[in-house]
Amino acid sequence: MPISQDRRPGLPTAVIVTSNFRAPSGGIQYWCVQIANLLNQTGLKAKGYGLRDLSLTSTYRLFRDLLWAQRLVFGTWKHILPTLPLSLFKAAFLPRGKQPDIQVLCHGDELLCLKTRLSKAAVKLMFRSLSAKPIANSAFTAQLVKNTLNIDGVRVARPIVSPPRTESPRLATSSAHPTDTNDLNLLTVSRLVPRKNIRTCLHAVHALLRSRGIDVHYTVAGVGPDLDSLQSLARNLEIDDVTHFLGEVTDATKDKLLAGADIFLLPSVQTTSPPSVEGYGIAFIEANYHGCPVISGNSGGMPEAVLDRVTGIITDGSPDEVTAAILELLETKLDQQRIRDWAFTHSPHENTDIVNML
Template structure:
């Protein structure tokens, strides 16, 4: 970006309910877009949820304002955020206001009826599930349509999400573009061969314990393998404890198959997670569409690929834009347990294929750049 463009650029306010220390795809997206926007020279201020006393704040290359909100979508949180937006309306009025996820969108949907509270430059990013949730509710559908009409730019991470948005909200047609996700900027990989003699093969899943993430589907497919193959495997699950019925079901299912070792590793910090990736042989996240919840992309697939892991996944949502079937991994139709088990069996028996897919994954995972996505988000608004 030229100096003149930087000088002309308005201030950018990125407002989110999902930011460090919250973890997950949306939180990673918001954090990385913020860092990339600052690197491009924009005057950026991030508004984020309260971090909690136990979290040590990072040093950021932009101004960070912690709001007195917990970051949920309930009415109390919306009211508190709304009060902040009203209080700062003069600063926001002529800036670029960027809402990268559905939490602050819900608040802006209500404030948009008052012109004095509505910024002149508004950018929205949709990830997948919120599109269906907005469309499912008649009153939210109307509010979302109005908000999209007011927006200057609407973006998605994948073609799948773009098509989903246009199907339910055609108002976005003349202002929509892709801003794909990429690897975390602090992501470091030490190349490993993933070929260890005399040790069990490790199948790894990283993702919250939720029916949409599909840990139960992976577990049941591994249990369908022959006793000989099961004895050669360990299944590692990285996820924070949810104390949900789903977690109970996964743990009970794991206990019923004594010859398949299953380890629940908890919610690991990034520095420990890197080591777990390097000790694994196959990455599996067999997401499914669950009610109004869909897998719009999955940044974790890129992280696994960057560690040289072949990926096994369900061909749903935007997963095929993160995993290339036969190139970086194997995609299986959802709810086909025999086919899923066969995919695992193929990779277990074929170390050369594991190495081939993993090597291709390393290159594939680095194809996108956060700064390109950030520039696509904001630069058109400078010249408009």
């Protein structure tokens, strides 16, 4: 017989499941934390769980809350797998009208890893069996869902990106970046992996120093498997004296770096080994909050996150185009207020797309 699902006092009405339920731990996790915060502000009681952080007690609470929650949000389709037996049980035995509303966030990378027909068919069957609805972070990702899983009508919701806790000192002025000082401060905040294309940034710094004679300083904040090779390249290019690898930084330090940067560099590219792509580009929006123009790549959802010649410059990710984009931003300053205005369209107060879908 179908089981009933009467609400129990104190239990959440919405459960969000991701890898690490901590805001600084990555784009997917960051988005999930923001969704939980917004749902709680609307009066729904939302609870988030990080699968990598589960203890025996929190595992019990997760499955208890999954059993009674009316809305389930999964960070990606992969986050459904540990809870799949319970999710299928609810889908099979709850009476119609009482089955949970299941939403699955889609970002890009997790779809590229589905290379075989069997893997694509298995994930598609999981969506269908659970009546799960995908929500993409960009039109690019929505098309990727359609092409990979043959699911039509995928909704698009831009990621929620909160403004910095403290106002950037330079936001009190109306001048746009870069600054009028002799030093050019370039910044990348990113995981150090091939997709981020930081090697190209190093070659651009070398070109600016050797060919143009510009006094440039390049700061790279982040960790990842490419650290040693990037440091080696900086030494080989003889720019290690103006290139600073900071490692992992706190949110407060990141805000200070963005406040002092003239241009934010992240000319990401789509890679095939491993398959990876920028589904949107939260880092660009974080830089734009500080009025800082950005230089991006042109693959994935980046052209949706960056307004070309308004909030930054979109390039093909090659050293020549990145160098040319830096020089263009030196000569033609972008409107700082327009840059900030674009960032604020992603703020929790203005970007309610995802909440309306839930």
